[in-house]
Amino acid sequence: MKQSSSAQSRSQPEIAEVSDAPLRQFMGYHIKRAFNVIQADLNDVLKTFELRMVSFSVLVLIVENPGIRQSQLSSALAIERPNLVVIIDALEKRELIVRDRLLTDRRAYLLQATMAGDQLCEKALRAINTHENKLFEGIDAAMRSTVVQAMRTIEAQS
Amino acid sequence: MKQSSSAQSRSQPEIAEVSDAPLRQFMGYHIKRAFNVIQADLNDVLKTFELRMVSFSVLVLIVENPGIRQSQLSSALAIERPNLVVIIDALEKRELIVRDRLLTDRRAYLLQATMAGDQLCEKALRAINTHENKLFEGIDAAMRSTVVQAMRTIEAQS
DNA sequence: TATTGTTATACTCTATAACTATA
């Protein structure tokens, strides 16, 4: 034991191995630790495409939902409208998406991906898929399915 | 179909329901969505104790590992040393922890919880436990165990 | 009056470089 290795007037126990046991009782803690790893891996992959987690999600939703409005994106991804503006601006500047005025409501914009945006999105989706398969290779299909089911249950609690 | 509801010169399909289907193929996306809910709930509980996720984790590790150094805390929780300083300062100011000079290495501090810190920690742990049970009540023991196992597998990949 | 997108701004969280005191 390291505890008795130094002979001071007062005992000053030094910690050899840090224990996080009290936090391990919480499923939320395990999920956070795991998500940190996933996020690091994801950001690594996305860096290749000059995208971040948020801008990638935005691009995907625009590709998947052609004609989506910024306000819809905002609520779907829980991003505040003002923060979405700079993300959209960047994607537009890179010519991955276009803003079209909605003719029936001139306040709104319809967002659509360009061909370049479509292609980048597809490439990114494939790359992430590859990385997830690698990251989750120790987790079999049944477990993955259970995890997804559990996550959906939690998500529905909000 | 909403798509044909407006008759403009160019078709401007409006999205009625936003689909995030391409993201749902990723376990990481499900985990993120679920974690958002968990984090919101956790922060809500911790607000009662004037703690945040990080300061709570720090307090728990100090209670669990009496005599831990800031550098050990830093690497255990992946917090940069400079950022840890302000967290420790705040906990010390609230007299939840104390900093003691390590007699054998006067560069370092040993961190220990006070009685008040101990008690606050215990109360917070119990409160979080209660909230987690509520949040995860739709998930049975077998599923929870599977989730934890999967999260540990992912965490080990880093 | 309410909504869409925007601007400006502030606040939190995290990251980096450089310092001090000790080893």
Next chain:
DNA sequence: TATAGTTATAGAGTATAACAATA
């Protein structure tokens, strides 16, 4: 020379208020 803790600062990420244009 290297390490523990600190300071200052910069950069993300996120949140809020107020505005113009439009409904």
